[in-house]
Amino acid sequence: xxxxxxxxxxxxxxxxxxxxxxxxxxxxxxxxxxxxxxxxxxxxxxxxxxxxxxxxxxxxxxxxxxxxxxxxxxxxxxxxxxxx
Numbered sequence: 001x002x003x004x005x006x007x008x009x010x011x012x013x014x015x016x017x018x019x020x021x022x023x024x025x026x027x028x029x030x031x032x033x034x035x036x037x038x039x040x041x042x043x044x045x046x047x048x049x050x051x052x053x054x055x056x057x058x059x060x061x062x063x064x065x066x067x068x069x070x071x072x073x074x075x076x077x078x079x080x081x082x083x084x
Contacts (some may be wrong), residue, residue: 032058
């Protein structure tokens with residue numbers, strides 16, 4: 001059984017200017033153009049089948065992320081982020 005997925009690259013960095021604050025930025029690349037179909041095979045049948053092919057016509061994707069978190073002295077952490 002197995003699933004072949006497209007290549008991925010993830011890069012990120014975090015900056016902690018103080019004990020309470022953390023700022024993070026990251027980017028992610030997914031190489032969907034590297035395959036034309038998704039082939040799923042299983043050892044045991046699912047709905048009577050052991051394989052299924054799903055045709056794809058996808059393009060490569062870049063994602064950009066930003067996050068910030070603040071921790072108060074009592075141990076609680078407040079976080080927010082944005083993904084594009």
